[in-house]
Amino acid sequence: MAQPPRAYPSIAASARAEAKAQLLMRLRARGDVDLALLRAMEAAPRENFVGPAFADLALRDVAVPLPFGQTMESPSALARTIAALDPRPGNRILEIGAGSGFSAKVLAMLGREVVSVDCFEKLALDARARLERLGVANVAVIWADGFEISPSHGLFDRILVHGVFDEIPAALAGALAEGGVLVGPRRRAGAEPCELVRLGRNAAGAMEERVLGPWRAQR
Known part of the structure; x- marks a missing residue:
């Protein structure tokens, strides 16, 4: 009895799988990407x-x-910022710039709760729909100006800012809990590239800053 022809993956599918594997290998090679972050990015x-x-x-x-x-x-730029943010499983995370919803999905796997804000209504609605379709239950996507986040949202342990700022907006500084960390790109007196900065609120309530190096803004 003749056997049915064996099915082989299409060249396109094979190329996509290879591209994804190469991307994950590139991320794995970064010294600042731990296993939890790598797994989160692979699962999204x-x-x-x-x-x-x-x-x-x-x-x-x-x-x-x-x-x-x-x-x-x-992916490598996102991995760099999230690695600097160092989210923990119990953290409330605020993301400024929801974009497509991809980074919110990654953050949702690393923290307890994510509030993702975008100033463009369509981006916020589309990101929310994608995350709901994927069954991501611990992310709230909000259409608002993230730099003017309302105090009603409470305090956050981690704040990730995708948009470039000149100085930390007062609303974001006020939303950072004691021991919290904020990471984002800051403009250097109008010069390019920007610099990626990490700010933490210490027990005395003061902000401590560390410059992590040059940053070329992507959105």
Whole structure:
């Protein structure tokens, strides 16, 4: 009796799998990416957060265009910021710049609760829909100006800022809990590139700053 022909994966599918494997290997090679972060990024397929036209691009370590001139930052850039943020399982995390919802998904796997804010209504609504479709229950996506976050949202243990700022907005500084950490790119007197900074609130309530190096803004 003749056997049915054996099914082989398409070349396109094979190429996508190889691209994804290479991306994960590149992230693994970074000295600042721990196993928990690597697993979170692997469990949040980036191609699920873009339109079909950019699905292949999402498998590469590059920024991906989003509406309104925004971009989804490259995986290595996101890994760098989240590694500096050092989220813990019990943390409340505030994200300024929801974008596609991808980074919120990653943060949701590393912390207890994520509030993700975007000033573009469509981006906020689309990100919320994607996360709901994927069954992510511990993320709230809000349409608002993240730099003017309302005190009604309470205090946060970690704040990740995707947009460039000149000085820490007062509303964000006020939203950071004792022992909390804020990471984001700061403009250096109008110069490029920006610098990535990590700010922490100590037990006395003062902010301690550490510059982590140059940063080229992606969105």
